[in-house]
Amino acid sequence: MKEKKWNMEVRSNTKKLKFWSLLWMVSMAIATFGPMFVWPENTVLNVLAILINLGCGGGMILVNRKLINSLDELQKKIQMDAMGIALGVGVVGGLGYSLLDQTNVITQDAQISFLVILISLTYMIGLFIGKKRYK
Amino acid sequence: MKNRLKVLRAERDMTQADLANELSVSRQTINAIEKGKFDPSLPLAFKMSKLFHLSIESIFENDEAKE
Numbered sequence: 001m002k003e004k005k006w007n008m009e010v011r012s013n014t015k016k017l018k019f020w021s022l023l024w025m026v027s028m029a030i031a032t033f034g035p036m037f038v039w040p041e042n043t044v045l046n047v048l049a050i051l052i053n054l055g056c057g058g059g060m061i062l063v064n065r066k067l068i069n070s071l072d073e074l075q076k077k078i079q080m081d082a083m084g085i086a087l088g089v090g091v092v093g094g095l096g097y098s099l100l101d102q103t104n105v106i107t108q109d110a111q112i113s114f115l116v117i118l119i120s121l122t123y124m125i126g127l128f129i130g131k132k133r134y135k
Numbered sequence: 136m137k138n139r140l141k142v143l144r145a146e147r148d149m150t151q152a153d154l155a156n157e158l159s160v161s162r163q164t165i166n167a168i169e170k171g172k173f174d175p176s177l178p179l180a181f182k183m184s185k186l187f188h189l190s191i192e193s194i195f196e197n198d199e200a201k202e
Contacts, residue, residue: 004156005159006160072159072160072161072164073164073175073176074160074163074164074167075161075163077173131163133172134164134166134167134173135166
């Protein structure tokens with residue numbers, strides 16, 4: 001009964017994280033495409049959309065923290081290892097990418113989206129390796 | 136760290152899932168501890184000790200102490 005309660009808490013927190021992540025993605029899409037297609041050059045609506053996006057992002061961060069706190073010690077270790085690698089790769093890779101832009105080695109301007117993709121992929125690979133290692 | 140978890144569990148006719156449920160951890164965690172891939176925290180070791188009515192030393196064997 002105690003275990004089921006623990007499992008249920010993890011599942012419930014996972015569902016909440018999915019919901020908040022979806023909400024954040026939708027608010028990001030609205031804040032990005034709204035000014036292009038729905039309300040061109042309306043600063044008030046732009047600021048409002050960005051504030052809503054930041055609020056959804058804050059909710060997502062808090063729920064993610066709650067989920068990680070509800071995991072057991074091995075699951076937390078796997079998460080921590082993956083996050084540590086993702087953070088390191090993000091900082092080193094991000095600054096290296098920025099240097100490539102500053103020194104004009106690459107012709108395009110550095111894009112923040114590339115950094116987000118790099119961190120996300122590294123985190124997912126880290127999780128996969130961690131789960132495999134302790135299987 | 137070596138341990139007798141698998142033997143103790145088998146003596147009580149418990150599956151990994153049963154033990155995981157008793158200790159409020161995932162089955163993957165029990166499996167990793169049994170295989171010596173992951174060392175449990177002190178609170179989890181105490182939970183195991185209480186569950187099996189044994190001392191922590193009689194469940195876990197410290198490899199470093201042997202050297």
